[in-house]
Amino acid sequence: MNAMKLATKAGRPPTVIEVGKVRIGEGFTIIAGPCSVESEAQTLETALAVAEAGADMLRGGAFKPRTSPYAFQGLGLEGLKILEKARAETGLPIVTEVIDPRDVSWVAEYVDVMQIGARNMQNFSLLREVGKSNRPILLKRGMYSTLDEWLSCAEYILSEGNPDVILCERGIRSFEKYTRNTLDLSAVPSLRELTHLPVIVDPSHATGRLSLIEPMSLATVASGAMGLMVEVHNSPCDALCDGAQSLTPEAFRELVRRLRSLEAFMEKL
Ligand code: PEP
Numbered sequence: 534m535n536a537m538k539l540a541t542k543a544g545r546p547p548t549v550i551e552v553g554k555v556r557i558g559e560g561f562t563i564i565a566g567p568c569s570v571e572s573e574a575q576t577l578e579t580a581l582a583v584a585e586a587g588a589d590m591l592r593g594g595a596f597k598p599r600t601s602p603y604a605f606q607g608l609g610l611e612g613l614k615i616l617e618k619a620r621a622e623t624g625l626p627i628v629t630e631v632i633d634p635r636d637v638s639w640v641a642e643y644v645d646v647m648q649i650g651a652r653n654m655q656n657f658s659l660l661r662e663v664g665k666s667n668r669p670i671l672l673k674r675g676m677y678s679t680l681d682e683w684l685s686c687a688e689y690i691l692s693e694g695n696p697d698v699i700l701c702e703r704g705i706r707s708f709e710k711y712t713r714n715t716l717d718l719s720a721v722p723s724l725r726e727l728t729h730l731p732v733i734v735d736p737s738h739a740t741g742r743l744s745l746i747e748p749m750s751l752a753t754v755a756s757g758a759m760g761l762m763v764e765v766h767n768s769p770c771d772a773l774c775d776g777a778q779s780l781t782p783e784a785f786r787e788l789v790r791r792l793r794s795l796e797a798f799m800e801k802l
Pocket residue numbers: 568594598630649650651652673703738
């Protein structure tokens with residue numbers, strides 16, 4: 534039996550996932566927002582800024598899978614309610630992470646796309662649970678995972694009946710310490726050979742460095758990815774999480790301008 538009969542291409546056309554007016558897999562989708570939802574003011578201010586700059590969707594974590602149990606863990610339900618408000622104000626669909634299988638069904642009521650983080654890529658009970666939901670799933674690559682292992686995790690979700698899986702490359706662990714992770718951009722064209730599922734890139738967690746977000750974002754467009762997920766904060770120096778890799782709204786606006794012009798150039802190639 535083919536262990537990845539649903540995730541592999543097998544003659545299928547590329548999957549396009551509809552989230553409101555956004556079509557992931559067609560054109561280049563830009564997802565932006567803070568690492569975590571910290572307060573209503575911080576989230577709404579950032580959401581309005583990224584919407585105005587041209588983002589297609591808003592990200593923001595209400596449940597944070599932190600390396601330390603003492604680090605900020607997210608606002609939970611209160612954070613989801615803030616995200617709902619941000620969607621109402623901006624019209625942007627919401628992406629947020631879910632970390633516990635027991636939360637999946639009720640979190641799905643609040644958000645448009647549920648994210649499975651790198652640390653949970655192989656949390657099989659969580660994958661089965663999101664596979665039963667009717668929301669698209671953004672599945673990040675585990676930090677030590679091969680493409681095969683990653684696609685196998687997508688297969689868990691697909692095999693439960695949920696056809697809408699977006700793959701997100703977010704860097705893998707290597708011996709290199711200058712960057713937070715090593716962005717494996719070759720994963721993008723490789724996955725386009727292997728799977729019909731849309732592939733996007735997160736340059737924020739991949740590099741951990743503000744100065745590298747723009748070049749790696751532009752390289753993401755050139756790699757043939759279907760989108761980008763990038764961290765933006767209204768005041769990065771006050772961020773409770775990942776401030777050092779978060780763009781200001783002004784830097785994000787300039788990034789979008791460059792991405793869109795590269796996207797238009799690529800279409801003519
Ligand atoms: C995130 O996107 O908020 C996140 C925690 O990323 P990752 O799971 O890739 O580390």
